[in-house]
C-alpha cells in the first residue's frame with residue numbers, strides 16, 4: 001500500500017527541528033550546504049522508502065520554481 | 066595458428082554476381098560483418114537459409130571496443146555454435162569492486178546463483194569474438210561472405226531492395242527480398258535513407274587504453290570514483306585474455322583528444338595508476354565521447370536495422386553488442402518463418418516493438434550510469450557525491466552507486482505476441498521472459514535445459530506423476546501436427562521412470578525455483594527461448610491460440626505501413 005504525503009503538522013516541537021536544520025548549516029560554505037542538503041535528502045528518502053510519497057514530496061517541493 | 070585463436074585477416078574475392086547483366090536477387094542480404102551481422106548470418110544458416118554478407122573492410126574489428134559479453138549473449142552464441150570457443154578463450158568473471166578515493170566502498174558478485182551453463186560475463190576482445198564467429202561462418206556453405214564490398218546506394222522498394230556495392234573491381238548491384246543493416250553506429254544505410262539518429266551526447270571524454278602487462282590484479286571489475294591517480298574523475302580496470310587489460314580513464318570535457326592520445330601523455334597517466342615499476346606496453350589507445358541514441362523505427366519497409374545501426378549506448382553496462390545479439394535472436398526466426406510462408410508478414414512488425422522496448426531499457430540504464438559518472442549539473446554532482454560519501458557507512462547508499470548496471474536481457478512483457486498469463490504463477494518466467502537455464506539429464510547424460518529449447522517452437526512440459534509413454538506420444542503428436550510444429554520437451558522429476566527423449570530436472574532447480582511449475586504445467590517457448598504462454602495444463606485449444614498469436618496473426622497487418630515507408634525512403 002502506498003501512502004500519501006502527510007501535510008498536517010507532525011512535529012511535536014517544530015521550532016526545535018527548524019533550528020536543528022539551520023544550525024547544521026551554520027559553519028558551512030555554500031558548496032558544503034549543498035552537499036549537506038543532498039545527503040540529508042537521500043537519508044530521509046531512504047527512511048521514507050515509499051516511492052509514491054517521495055514523488056509527491058518532489059512535486060510539492062518544486063511548486064512555483 | 067594455435068587452437069585458441071582464429072584468423073583475423075581475409076581476402077577479397079570477386080563474386081560472379083559482379084559480372085551479372087542484371088542485379089542477382091537474394092532472399093537476405095546483410096550489410097556489415099561485425100558481431101551482429103555475423104551472428105545474424107549464422108542464425109539464418111542454421112535454419113538452412115542462404116544469405117549474403119557484405120563488409121566494407123577485410124579484417125575483424127580493430128581498436129578498443131567491446132570486452133564484456135553477457136550470459137544471454139553467450140547463450141545465443143552457444144545456440145549458434147560459437148559459445149564454447151568464446152568461453153574457453155574469454156576471462157570468466159563475476160566479481161567487482163567499487164572504490165571511492167583510496168577506499169573500497171563495496172564488492173559485488175553478479176551471479177551467486179548456480180546451475181547455469183554460461184557464466185554471468187566473460188571478457189574477450191571484440192576482435193577475438195569476431196574471429197571465432199567468422200571461423201564458424203566459413204563452415205556454412207549457405208553464407209556468402211564478401212569482404213571489401215561497401216554499400217554506397219540503396220533503393221528500398223515495396224517489392225524489394227536494390228543495393229549498390231563498391232568493390233576493388235568497381236561497382237555492382239544486388240537485389241534482396243530483405244536487407245539487414247548491421248553497419249554499425251555510423252550506418253551508411255541510415256544515412257542513405259536519410260534517417261535521424263536521435264539521443265544525447267555526454268559532454269565528457271574517456272581515455273580507453275588496452276595495455277599488455279603481466280599483473281596480478283584479480284579477475285574482477287574495478288571501478289574508482291575520484292581515485293588519487295585521476296583526481297575528480299573516474300577509472301576502470303578490467304582483465305582480458307592474453308595479458309591485456311582494459312583501462313578507462315575519465316578525462317573531462319575540456320581534455321584535448323589529440324593530445325591525450327599521445328603516448329607521452331598516456332604513459333605517465335597509466336604509471337600513476339599502475340605503479341612506477343609496472344612494465345606494460347600499449348596495445349591500443351583512443352579517446353571517446355559517448356552517446357545514447359536510437360532510430361525511431363528499426364524497420365523501414367524491407368530493411369531491418371540491427372545492432373548499433375539501430376541503437377547506440379555508452380559502454381557503462383556493456384549493453385551495446387550484447388543487445389545487438391539479442392536483436393538478431395529476436396529477428397531471425399521471424400524472418401525465417403515469413404520467408405517460408407508459415408507466418409504472416411505482420412510477425413515482422415513485432416521486431417521493432419520488442420527490440421525498441423529493449424533498446425529503451427538499455428538506453429535508460431546506460432544514460433543513468435553515465436549521468437552518475439558524468440553529472441550534468443551542480444545539483445546532480447552534489448547528489449552523486451553525497452551518495453558516494455554516504456556509501457562508506459550506509460548500506461542503502463551503496464545501492465545508489467551506479468558505475469554501470471550490467472546488461473541483462475529484456476523481458477518482452479508488453480509484446481503483442483504473448484498470450485495473457487495464466488493466474489496463479491509466480492516468479493520471473495512470465496510471458497516475454499527469456500528462459501532461465503538449469504542443469505538437466507538427457508539420455509543418462511548431464512546436459513543443460515537451454516540446449517533443448519530454441520531454434521523452433523517448443524512445449525516445455527512438466528510431466529504428471531501418472532504420465533505414460535502413450536500420454537506423452539499423444540501430446541507430442543498433437544503439437545507436431547500444428548500449423549507450425551511445436552516440439553515437445555518433456556521434463557520429469559529425478560527418480561522417476563523416464564521415457565526415452567525426456568529430460569530430468571536433475572538439480573531440482575527447474576520446477577519450483579525457476580519455473581514455478583507443477584505436474585502438468587506447460588510452457589510455450591519461442592524459437593528465441595523466450596516464454597510466450599504458460600498454463601497449469603496442456604490444453605490443445607489454448608496452445609493453438611497462443612501459437613497463432615506468437616506467429617503474429619493477432620497483429621495488424623504491417624503491409625500498409627511497410628508500403629508507405631518503402632516508397633518514402
Ligand SMILES: Cc1cc2nc3c(=O)[nH]c(=O)nc-3n(C[C@H](O)[C@H](O)[C@H](O)COP(=O)(O)OP(=O)(O)OC[C@H]3O[C@@H](n4cnc5c(N)ncnc54)[C@H](O)[C@@H]3O)c2cc1C
Pocket residue numbers: 096097098099100101102119120121122126129130131132133134191214215216217247248249250252253254273353371372373374380383384385386387388389
Ligand atoms: C570503448 C567501447 C567499449 C565497448 N564495450 C562493450 C562491451 O563491453 N560490451 C558490449 O556488448 N558492447 C560494448 N561496446 C559496443 C560494441 O562495440 C558495439 O555495440 C558493437 O560493435 C556493435 O556491433 P555491430 O555489429 O552492430 O556494429 P559494428 O561492430 O560497428 O560493425 C559494423 C560493420 O559494418 C561494416 N560497415 C560499415 N559501413 C559499411 C558499408 N557502407 N558497407 C559495408 N559494410 C559496412 C563495418 O566495417 C563493420 O564491420 C563498446 C564500444 C566501445 C566503443
